[in-house]
Amino acid sequence: MKGSPEHSAAPRPNMLLRKSDHHETRRLGIDLGGTKIEIVALNPAGQIESKHRFDTPHQNYDRILDQLITAINWIDPEPQSPVLPVGIGTPGSRSTKTGLMKNSNTTALNNRDLLGDLEHRSGRAIRIANDADCFTLSEAIDGAGADNPTVFGVILGTGVGGGVTVNQKLLSGPNGIAGEWGHNPLPLHRLDTDFSMPLDEGRACYCGQTDCIETWLSGPGVSHSYGLLSERSLPAKDIFASRRHDSLAQKVFETYCELAALALSGVINILDPHCVVLGGGLSNAAEICDEITRRWHRYIFSDQIHTLLLRAQHGDASGVRGAAWLW
Ligand SMILES: [Zn+2]
Incomplete structure (x- = not known):
């Protein structure tokens, strides 16, 4: 569901x-x-x-x-x-x-x-x-988010980007950066205390900051996480695809979903979108939406969460x- x-x-x-x-x-x-x-x-x-x-x-x-x-x-x-x-x-x-x-x-x-x-x-x-x-505009007009007045679109790929639509129009601000979520810091100190994973905090981002969401949720971020556990270098899509028979890959996937839940909670607390649509190569991982929504109630400041988390309908064509x- x-x-x-x-x-x-x-x-x-x-x-x-x-x-x-x-x-x-x-x-x-x-x-x-x-x-x-x-x-x-x-x-x-x-x-x-x-x-x-x-x-x-x-x-x-x-x-x-x-x-x-x-x-x-x-x-x-x-x-x-x-x-x-x-x-x-x-x-x-x-x-x-x-x-x-x-x-x-x-x-x-x-x-x-x-x-x-x-x-x-x-x-x-x-x-x-x-x-x-x-990507967000496409999914808001006639894709996964089409029935939703506000949509936050997320690209999880080589980088992490985002966009916002309101009534199927792009939100753009005076700086032209609305939705640039990937270079916000991931608030790792707020991770649920029951969740324990080795985390190498202090990841440098090309933008000059550390622990940007992109350094954790992009494909290279996933490869880095897996490399720390396994000392092997694999593309993110192979790591996520192998998690059924690779316990370390499964661990990396679970960490990824926990961090994505934490990161998305910041967006939902501010924007309260009706719908979040995931796109990009990493969004193709099986069960990713269910795994994130199973976890995000720990971080969202609300007693009810009606926000939908959906996979993009148009895929690469968005x-x-x-x-x-x-x-
Ligand atoms: Zn950055």
């Missing part, structure tokens, strides 16, 4: 938009990743009409721009008037201060005016959002779908 042990139907205001309110026309979405560029055309019903993948040129901004233009021309070779706009999900985000890209691990994008350059080159209106924001939904 998904949701907390005390789950029952929470009141849900009847204010959500229908698909037809959103989407009168085809829309184009691009997921600009570190190794691939995926582009789709969605029809007004939200179905993927066509899609294609291109390689992302390695750390060369001009060639990345060329490839994005190639992708747009491939999917919409004979543009009709009005020209279809394009939404793009990117690693990192666009600075609201300078308009330039920042925090992208595709570092060739950083300090570049991707939005302006692409609008100039393509002759189309462009919208850009962080890839975790696109990012590119959400990019299309930016319009």
